[in-house]
Amino acid sequence: MRPSAFLATSSYAEGPPRQVPGFSGLHRMTSLLLAERMPTTGRVLVLGAGGGLELKAFADFNPDWSFDGVDPSADMLRQAGQVVGEHAARIRLHQGYVYSAPEGPFEAATSLLTFHFIPREQRLETLRQIHRRLRPGAPFIVAHISFPQSEPERSIWIARHVAFGAPDGTDPRQLESSRQAIATRLSILAPEEEEAMLHEAGFSHVSLFYAGFSFKGWVSYA
Secondary structure, X not given: OOOOOOOOHHHOOOHHHHHOOOHHHHHHHHHHHHHHHOOOOOEEEEEOOOOOHHHHHHHHHOOOOEEEEEEOOHHXXXXXXXXXXXXXXXXXXXXXXXXXXXXXXXXXXXXXXXXHHOOHHHHHHHHHHHHHOEOOOOEEEEEEEEOOOOOOHHHHHHHHHHHHHOOOOOOHHHHHHHHHHHHHHOOOEOHHHHHHHHHHOOOEEEXXXXXXXXXXXXXXXX
């Protein structure tokens, strides 16, 4: 998982729980969906693992799963190594993007709060690279910002997203800066586009399992 456009690495651990509705619940739901299909000693690919919060949550949930976490930020991976603590022996961290991930095959994959950082033109190939690293039938769970992209709905949802995640009393100028950053720096797709792209990449039985304000989450299968 990576920080939003207006969160520094140092404040990462505080940011997502404030910005993402039901943040800890999202981790628990993801763990339960993984457990439906995974063997007890399964191996999970975690794309966007920097920071380590979901790695720790998944490792806490099942003491026998192992993980390969991938993230482009060396600083965030160092933080992940500290956060996972006693679980470090079960976790391998890799700096880079999906092409840096081991070939697998994995029993599951996740990507939480990451895909809105991936440019639209790279989304489909990223999904395909995840798919080919999974065993047939393995679950893939993804959650990130997704809302309608036609105006005025897009601008309304950006403003809502910023307002929800901002501390009370935030300077209006900072809110406007955040709105501009999200509008120009993130790659946000409408929910129906997200589902269509998952299908195009080869995933089946795509189901929405989480909807928290501006965030959506889907489970699908290789």
